[in-house]
Each structure stands twice: as structure tokens, then as C-alpha cells.
Amino acid sequence: MTSVELDLVVTLNWNDLRPSQIHTAVREQFPGSKCRIKDRYNALSKIKDQEKFGGIPMKVLENFFHNNGFAYYTRENSSTDRTEDILFCHNISHKIWRALPEVLLIDTMYNTNTCRWPLVQFVGVTLTSKAFCIAHAFLVRETKKNFTWALKKQRRTP
Template sequence: MQVLENLLHSKGYVYYTREDPATNVVEEVFFCHPKSYTYWRTFPHVMMIDATYKMNMYRIPFVQIVGVTSTHHTFCIAHAFITKEREENYLWVIQKLKEMLDKCMEPRVIITDRDLALMNACKQVFPDASRCLCRWHISENISKHCKASFSNSDWNIFRHMWTTLCESSSEDIYQYNYNKLYEQLTKDKR
């Protein structure tokens, strides 16, 4: 842990740690690159947050927080290692994220997967932000639960129509694409 803290400090990262009060063992680490700190304060409008735990050797949740610039480019805002994917752990991470804004505008939109602990923590810290589900996670869920009931050609037609719906450029076009998809699914008795 000492090596990580020395590295974060020497490279000028904004970082916080949280220890277990009974054992003084570090349980959470939050860190943000200096350039990411500037980007976050400049472009706080949209925030995407997700955690994974299968990709690191310690099998502990790694939280990645991503923002979007005014030119629709993404950038990493911050990262955190947490002990558990619980509301209390996410709450600490998101509070640190908010502290970094230091009276700047807060996010208007927060995109997550359907992790209820994460969604509740976001709601507590940023109550006025719209909360949306990640399109990739929705599409993965649709594939997981529906693909087996389609033939290959029908699945390809459905995926094309779903993608067209998701990429609708206006509310009217969305409604049109939604109706087309609904009609197709109804016609196929799905």
C-alpha cells in the first residue's frame, strides 16, 4: 500500500484512502490523475460509473468513472479500489468525486449498470442528476435472455432494429423506430 501511495503522491494524483477504524487497514483507495481532475471540473455534465472485480489479481472491485467532453470524447475521471460492491462503499467513492468538484456544477446525467447499491449511492450524492442505464449493459442483458428464442436470421434483424432504435437522433425518430420494432415483434408473436 505504501508503494502505491508514494507513486500517487510523486505523480501528483489526487487521492484518498479510507481505513477500517478497528484495524487501521486501508479498505478503499480513490485516485484521480491531475489532468483528469481538470477535465472533471471542466466537463462535469455526464458521468458513467461501473465496477469490475474479475480483472485484477486481488479480485476486489475496481471502480472506473468516466466523463464526456463537449466534443463527445470520453475521459477517465477517477478510479477506486473498494472492498465490497455495497452502497456504503460506493457512497464514499461518489462523495470523494463530488468533493473534487469544489463548488463546480454537478453532473446532470449519471449512467450506470443496474447495480442498485451504486444507483442508490448516486441518488444520495447527486439527487438532481438524471440516472440512466448503460446501453451496452441493456444490450448484453437482451442477448443473454432473448437470443436463444430467435433463429440466427431473426436475431440479426432484431439486433439491427434494436441498434437503429438506440441510435435514433430525435424523439420523433425514436418513436417511429420503436413502433417499427414493436410491429415486427408483434407480427412474429414475440
């Protein structure tokens, strides 16, 4: 989809037209367009996400962590410049774990998010046998390298 077509889609969306009406209007305006209706739906979905979250999802997540007392680390793939691993920890949880470092449990859950990245939970246990969350990580792959990165960052969290 060209930038001119995308601008038209944005304008028509602001005027509350349905996706099928937007598709028809764009096809009339640009008869040679190679875009399918699925491309228009994808563009509308991105526009709505940006309106809802106020920006790209990764920036929204980083703003949330920064504004709510979380320490967080990200690791990017050097060849694609895409975030591959995210570890976050609330500072209070980490202070509790520093006081009670005897037990560290690691649990992984699958297919819990739209990216289908495994969610890794780091859990500690208090002297009264109560479990508490220390940190969470989204890892793009469940490999030794990714877990090692997450463990090192979790240990280093302030």
C-alpha cells in the first residue's frame, strides 16, 4: 500500500467508514492498486492500535515500565534490529528477593501472548513458605543462551 493510499485509509477511518466502504473508496480512487482487502484490514488494525496505545507497542511497554517503578532490560537481534528478549522486575520484588535469596523457581508458560513468546516467571519463597514474583521475561526462543541472558539480567536488576 502506498503512502497516499494509507493517508486516504486514515482519513476515511476518521470519518467512521466501515472497512468494506474504505476498500471500495480506495479502489475507486486508485484503480490500479494491487492491495487486497486484507491489506486494508491490517492497516486499519495498526491505526487503531496506535490510537489506542498512543504509539508503537514496544514504546508503550517501555513507558509503562519506566513510569511504574520497574527495572527492565531488552535484547535486540543485531541483524534485524528487532527486540528478541524482554526482562522486567518491580524494584520492591527484587528487594524482597535480595533479602531472601535461598529459593529461586523458574516457570515457563507458552502461547500466552500475541507474539507467542514463552513467558518466563522467576519466583521466590519467603520464610513463611509464601511465593512471590521476582521478575518476568518474554524470550523469543527457549534456548540456553536466552535463559542465561535472562538469569544474568535478573541477578543484576537493581
